[in-house]
Amino acid sequence: MSLFITFEGGEGCGKSTQAHALYRKLRRKNLPAVLTHEPGGTTLGEQIGKMLKRKTENIHPQTELLLFAASRAQLVADVIQPALKEGKIVICDRFSHSTTAYQGYGRELDLATVQMVNNLATQYVKPNIVIFLDLSPEQGLARRGKLLDRFELQELSFHRRVRQGYLKMSAEEPDRWLVVDATLPKKKISEIIWEKVNHLLAEKGYL
Ligand code: TMP
Numbered sequence: 692m693s694l695f696i697t698f699e700g701g702e703g704c705g706k707s708t709q710a711h712a713l714y715r716k717l718r719r720k721n722l723p724a725v726l727t728h729e730p731g732g733t734t735l736g737e738q739i740g741k742m743l744k745r746k747t748e749n750i751h752p753q754t755e756l757l758l759f760a761a762s763r764a765q766l767v768a769d770v771i772q773p774a775l776k777e778g779k780i781v782i783c784d785r786f787s788h789s790t791t792a793y794q795g796y797g798r799e800l801d802l803a804t805v806q807m808v809n810n811l812a813t814q815y816v817k818p819n820i821v822i823f824l825d826l827s828p829e830q831g832l833a834r835r836g837k838l839l840d841r842f843e844l845q846e847l848s849f850h851r852r853v854r855q856g857y858l859k860m861s862a863e864e865p866d867r868w869l870v871v872d873a874t875l876p877k878k879k880i881s882e883i884i885w886e887k888v889n890h891l892l893a894e895k896g897y898l
Contacts, residue, residue: 693775694895695816696888697786700824701854702843703831704873705880709824710784712881713888717780722897725774728784729762733769736762744840752798756808759790763812771816780897787813788821788860793842796856797849820891822884823861826873828854 696713698706710726717724730740739762742748743755750758763786774781787809795805828850835843861868869887871880892898 692778692896694780695818696820697783697818698822699788701828701831701850703834704824704826706824707784710782714782723779725779726782727770732766735765746841752800756794760808760812767813767816792853792856797853821868823857823868823870824873825870
């Protein structure tokens with residue numbers, strides 16, 4: 692028994708808030724939940740994440756892909772796989788689909804190569820459900836305010852490609868993806884997510 696839930700979306704979509712809310716709800720129900728995030732979640736991953744977000748850094752797309760993969764490989768081996776093996780419910784704020792969306796569709800790196808690198812980093816661990824909070828980049832970036840990191844500073848066309856990438860992936864695997872309109876009130880979004888997760892918890896034998 693195990694359940695792996697990931698949250699995905701563009702800038703300012705509210706996924707971290709929803710990931711935290713879901714984690715708290717599971718814990719209140721005394722369910723064995725673990726919350727982590729990318730890039731980061733390990734000491735090494737946090738350092739890589741800081742380098743990747745620094746706006747003074749000139750990072751080539753290939754380097755970027757490999758750094759995200761390095762952070763992920765460490766997180767999968769140290770945190771995600773052990774927790775899943777112990778039967779826990781793992782919630783991860785971003786995972787391999789972020790790499791496909793940002794480095795594949797956004798940076799326009801070869802999608803097959805991105806997939807190969809993702810497989811290496813994840814050791815083929817896949818989320819049971821990907822919760823995608825969909826929002827236009829205009830609305831997402833407006834929510835962010837002025838303190839922008841290296842990704843938020845990318846041109847609008849980059850963010851549009853990222854969103855299109857997410858939409859394409861969700862259409863390709865509709866059973867794995869829950870697409871939620873991120874303009875809905877926070878409470879409503881939490882309810883939609885809970886309905887889906889509750890169903891999965893029952894299916895996996897946690898309830
Ligand atoms: P955050 O805003 O959720 O903390 O994520 C940090 C940034 O890193 C965000 O702009 C998305 C980007 N990112 C990628 O480009 N590729 C990846 O694989 C991951 C995990 C994040």
